[in-house]
Structure formats: C-alpha cells, structure tokens
Amino acid sequence: MQLDKAKKRxxxxxxxxxxxxxxxTLAYFGTTADCATEVVVGFIAEEGAEVQEQRFTSSSGDVRQDEAIxxxxxxxxxxxxxxxxTEIVQ
Known part of the structure; x- marks a missing residue:
C-alpha cells in the first residue's frame, strides 16, 4: 500500500x-514532535476492558513516514x- 493512501485511510x-x-489508539512517541520514532497501538474491545498494546519502532526515522508501518x-x-x-502525538 502506498504511504499517502495509508495515511489518508x-x-x-x-x-x-x-x-x-x-x-x-495510535500513540506516537519521539524525541521531538516532528520525528516520532515509535508508535504504540492500543486496542480496547469494550468499555472497561484492559488495553492490549503493540509497539512498532523505526531506527531510520519517523514512523509516520514509514510505508510498511x-x-x-x-x-x-x-x-x-x-x-x-484516536491518535496521540507526544
């Protein structure tokens, strides 16, 4: 999938x-707001349920610009x- 198409979706x-x-929930983390090196995906099945998390990192730059991620x-x-x-940038 193309990067622009994925970002638009x-x-x-x-x-x-x-x-x-x-x-x-997509939470982006990095050293600055302009370069997120990690994204944490949180999944909540129903209200009050425990959050399940998965992390993705990029050593080559911003995860928001990584087509695969x-x-x-x-x-x-x-x-x-x-x-x-929901999307959170920290």
Whole structure:
C-alpha cells in the first residue's frame, strides 16, 4: 500500500471521532514532535476492558513516514473492525 493512501485511510478513521467500541489508539512517541520514532497501538474491545498494546519502532526515522508501518496500522484497524480510532502525538 502506498504511504499517502495509508495515511489518508488512518486520518479518515481518526476524523470520524468516537463511535463506540472496539477502539484503537495510535500513540506516537519521539524525541521531538516532528520525528516520532515509535508508535504504540492500543486496542480496547469494550468499555472497561484492559488495553492490549503493540509497539512498532523505526531506527531510520519517523514512523509516520514509514510505508510498511503505516500499512500494518491500516491492516490492524481493519482486522479489529475498529469503530473508533484516536491518535496521540507526544
């Protein structure tokens, strides 16, 4: 999947806002706001359920510009049938 296409699909899900569960949270971490070297994907199946997390890191730069990682995030969102996707940049 192309990087731009993956980013647009994720942005479309994020822009829909809260629509119930299951919920996916994408938390980007890095040394600066401009370069996120890690993304933590949180999955919540239902209200009150424990969060399941998976981490992806990039040693070559920003994970938001890594086509492979962005494509994996899209697949995770699709396979989880996520109704809500939120994005956090730290």
């Amino acid at each position: 994720i942005a479309k899900q994020v822009n829909k806002g809260f629509d119930g569960y299951p919920q996916i 962005q494509s994996v995030l899209v697949k995770i969102i699709e396979r989880a049938n996520a109704r809500t996707v």
